[in-house]
Amino acid sequence: MNGWIDSILQGVMLGAIYALFAAGLSLVFGVMRLVNVAHGDFIVLSAFIALWLQRITGFSSPFLTLILLVPLMFLVGYVLQRVILNPAFGADILRPVLITFGLSVIIQNGLLQGFSADSQKLHGGKLEVASIALPGGLAIGVLPLLTLGVSAAMIGLLQWMLYRTKLGRALRATSADLSTAGLMGVNTSHLFAMAAGIAMVTVAVAGVFTGIRASFDAVSGPDWLIFAFEAVIIGGLGSLWGTLAGGLILGMAQTTGARFSPGWQLLSGHLVFLAILILCPRGLFPRRTE
Amino acid sequence: MNLLSVSKLNAYYGDFQALFDVDFHAHPGEVIAIIGANGAGKSTFLNAIAGNVTGRGNSITFAEEAISGLRSWQIVSRGIALVPEGRRLFSSLTVEENLLMGAYANTKDAWPLTHIYETFPQLKLKAKQSALSLSGGEQQMVAIGRALISNPLLLMCDELSLGLAPMVVHDIYETLTTVRERGVTLIIVEQNVRQALAFADRVYCFQEGRVSLTGRAGELKPEDVSRAYFGLAGAA
Ligand SMILES: Nc1ncnc2c1ncn2[C@@H]1O[C@H](COP(=O)(O)OP(=O)(O)OP(=O)(O)O)[C@@H](O)[C@H]1O
Ligand SMILES: [Mg+2]
Numbered sequence: 001m002n003g004w005i006d007s008i009l010q011g012v013m014l015g016a017i018y019a020l021f022a023a024g025l026s027l028v029f030g031v032m033r034l035v036n037v038a039h040g041d042f043i044v045l046s047a048f049i050a051l052w053l054q055r056i057t058g059f060s061s062p063f064l065t066l067i068l069l070v071p072l073m074f075l076v077g078y079v080l081q082r083v084i085l086n087p088a089f090g091a092d093i094l095r096p097v098l099i100t101f102g103l104s105v106i107i108q109n110g111l112l113q114g115f116s117a118d119s120q121k122l123h124g125g126k127l128e129v130a131s132i133a134l135p136g137g138l139a140i141g142v143l144p145l146l147t148l149g150v151s152a153a154m155i156g157l158l159q160w161m162l163y164r165t166k167l168g169r170a171l172r173a174t175s176a177d178l179s180t181a182g183l184m185g186v187n188t189s190h191l192f193a194m195a196a197g198i199a200m201v202t203v204a205v206a207g208v209f210t211g212i213r214a215s216f217d218a219v220s221g222p223d224w225l226i227f228a229f230e231a232v233i234i235g236g237l238g239s240l241w242g243t244l245a246g247g248l249i250l251g252m253a254q255t256t257g258a259r260f261s262p263g264w265q266l267l268s269g270h271l272v273f274l275a276i277l278i279l280c281p282r283g284l285f286p287r288r289t290e
Numbered sequence: 291m292n293l294l295s296v297s298k299l300n301a302y303y304g305d306f307q308a309l310f311d312v313d314f315h316a317h318p319g320e321v322i323a324i325i326g327a328n329g330a331g332k333s334t335f336l337n338a339i340a341g342n343v344t345g346r347g348n349s350i351t352f353a354e355e356a357i358s359g360l361r362s363w364q365i366v367s368r369g370i371a372l373v374p375e376g377r378r379l380f381s382s383l384t385v386e387e388n389l390l391m392g393a394y395a396n397t398k399d400a401w402p403l404t405h406i407y408e409t410f411p412q413l414k415l416k417a418k419q420s421a422l423s424l425s426g427g428e429q430q431m432v433a434i435g436r437a438l439i440s441n442p443l444l445l446m447c448d449e450l451s452l453g454l455a456p457m458v459v460h461d462i463y464e465t466l467t468t469v470r471e472r473g474v475t476l477i478i479v480e481q482n483v484r485q486a487l488a489f490a491d492r493v494y495c496f497q498e499g500r501v502s503l504t505g506r507a508g509e510l511k512p513e514d515v516s517r518a519y520f521g522l523a524g525a526a
Contacts, residue, residue: 166394173380173391179342180378182362183371184436185395287382 002136007255013144015251016151017213019244020206021228022235023154024199030162030238030287031175031195034085034096038104040225042200045107046073046207047216048115050122062122062208069204077200082193089192104221111218122211147209154202155244161198162240171195230273236283245285249276293318293475294339294352294444301331301338301345308334309345310499316444321476323486323507326496327519332479333375335496336446340372341365353443366395369443373450375479377433379421385432386417392436399441406435409465427458434465445469446477451485463489483515495519 025039036042046069053065080103088096130142162168174181174188181188210216210224231250235242250269257268276284294316301309309331316322324332337343339350341362350358357365371392379388386403393400407414410431416424421432430450437445447466451459463485470476480486486493487507495503495518503510503518 166390169383169387169390170394172382173387176380176382177378179362180374180380181391183340183342183366183374184391185363185366185440186391187361187363 002138003259004256005136006138007259008252009138009140010144011252011255012248013141013148013251014255015231015248016144016148017206017210017247018227018231018250019155019247020147020151020202020209021224022231022243022247023151023158023240024202024206025225025228026232026235026238026240026243027158027162027195027202028199029232030240031171032089032192033093033175035100035229036199037097037100037225038107038221039100039203039228040223041104041107041221042073042076042203043207043210043224044216044218044221045111046204047122047211048111048120048218049073050208050211051115051120054122060125061127062124062212066204066208069208070201073200073204074197077203078193078197081196082189085196086189086192108219108221115218117218119215119217120211121215122208124212128212143212147213150205150209151247152244154205155240158198158202159240167191167194227269230269233283234273234276236286238287239283239285242283242285246283249284291318292316292351293320294350296339296350299335299338299345299350301334301343303334303343308343308499309338312496312499312501314494314501316475316477318443318475319470319473320492321470321478321490323490323493324477324479324496325481325483325486325493325515325519326502327521329498330496331499332496333448334499336372336448336477336479337374339365339446340370342372363395366440366442369441371437371440371442371445373430373433373437373445373447375448375452377429379429379432379436381420381422383421384418385413385421385424388421388432389413389435389439392439396440401439401441403439406439409438409468410435427454427462430454430458430462431465434462438469442474444475444477446479448479449481450478451480451482459485483519487515497521 021043025036028034028036050062050065050069053059053068054062059065084099085096088099124143127143131139132142133139162171170181170186170191173184174186174191178188227250231246232243234249235246250273253272254265254269258265292315296312296314299309299312300307312335324335326332334343338345341360341364345358349356352368352370357368380391383391389403389406412428413431413435421429424432450462466476478490490507493505493507493510494501495515497518503514
């Protein structure tokens with residue numbers, strides 16, 4: 001019995017990482033209807049930049065690198081959207097997706113050149129091994145618990161931004177009707193770039209948390225993209241709380257599957273994803289209106 | 291003194307030319323109706339002024355400043371608001387959020403929301419509802435309120451009465467009368483020619499992308515109007 005509870009707990013913790021992966025993907029899809037194929041690679045890129053920042057600044061904790069990494073990634077997202085992706089939006093919905101595919105290849109090759117194919121890890125120090133004992137001989141790691149908190153807080157912040165701020169209102173309006181939003185005085189190119197920048201902030205956070213938890217290399221991105229993608233689809237396209245739920249469900253599916261046999265971990269995650277896709281094609285919590 | 295003057299406006303959708311050398315002007319406080327058959331280019335004209343359709347080789351001057359070539363989002367803050375054809379409310383936003391979007395650009399001069407609710411009391415009761423859950427007439431009020439909240443000098447309305455019951459149309463024109471009394475310049479595109487002639491000071495008739503007739507509303511002869519509206523074949 002305890003074994004099952006432990007699996008579910010571990011699943012929730014793992015799922016928090018997946019929700020962190022998926023938050024930015026979900027935001028960008030919700031606002032721009034764009035699937036960023038390079039999303040996973042940007043997370044890996046963030047982890048590598050954190051590694052490099054730690055080396056040159058001597059920051060003891062990788063979390064400190066976020067002070068520089070967050071504004072940097074915001075800028076990367078903003079400029080990328082404004083200069084490369086916005087002009088590609090138009091009649092052909094495939095074009096921006098193909099561009100992100102190209103970016104994915106470029107990032108992977110760039111990282112291979114810059115950091116070799118070796119697998120890397122960010123070192124979280126004592127935090128990595130600290131844990132809280134629960135009754136029944138169970139334990140939860142402090143880092144996974146922190147990840148869960150940050151993941152939920154980030155989704156909550158995004159939700160607040162979208163539904164309670166002027167920026168969010170304009171983002172939703174632009175998403176619903178681009179040309180009419182322009183008539184209201186919304187500079188839609190700037191707004192899409194803001195959304196991309198904010199998504200990259202979540203990517204920076206995801207990069208650091210993931211890099212501490214697991215090892216990564218230059219080509220880890222596509223695997224991480226799959227998890228992010230599955231979390232978004234399970235939760236329902238365009239719904240941020242759904243994305244959090246989707247991440248947790250995916251995590252629990254994987255860890256409970258792994259109880260039967262370690263080899264089943266990934267497979268059972270994919271199976272649950274497929275089952276949900278078949279049973280509710282719009283995901284568990286599709287966006288309210290539309 | 292003209293508030294708006296347009297000379298030789300040409301507009302295109304790809305290779306298709308929708309407007310040919312359109313000349314147009316509006317004095318401050320004037321009410322102008324644009325009439326014309328389907329596809330005559332009325333909406334294209336309004337969208338060209340609002341910056342949603344870019345013209346070529348034209349000059350549009352508003353309040354003594356050239357605005358041709360500006361993007362739509364830069365034009366609102368100059369004092370031009372458009373109630374687009376088909377209302378174009380934001381489907382995923384509430385009534386109140388739709389109204390607030392109208393004040394996005396110029397928060398300084400913007401009307402307070404309470405002003406809009408005084409003009410359209412029904413909307414206050416439905417402020418938190420999705421905009422698309424309202425009746426057609428109420429949706430049109432949201433669209434007008436969303437344009438008015440920016441406190442425009444020039445309000446352009448594209449086929450306000452389309453698909454609405456006569457009573458509702460009557461109410462909406464009553465509201466426009468109060469807007470006009472505040473000195474706002476109005477350009478209305480109207481399918482109902484009688485309504486247009488009764489409400490406007492001056493009329494432009496469009497036909498196949500050109501101005502086919504223009505004059506003071508009271509001075510136009512009905513046979514001239516129908517010739518300008520339907521083309522020569524219709525007049526025969
Ligand atoms: N987005 C577009 N792409 C291509 N052609 C268009 C587009 N919008 C309008 N047109 C064409 O431009 C011409 C003028 O259209 P417009 O909508 O301005 O006419 P209108 O006078 O407003 O007609 P209606 O009374 O039906 O609203 C028409 O021939 C129309 O088919
Ligand atoms: Mg029209």
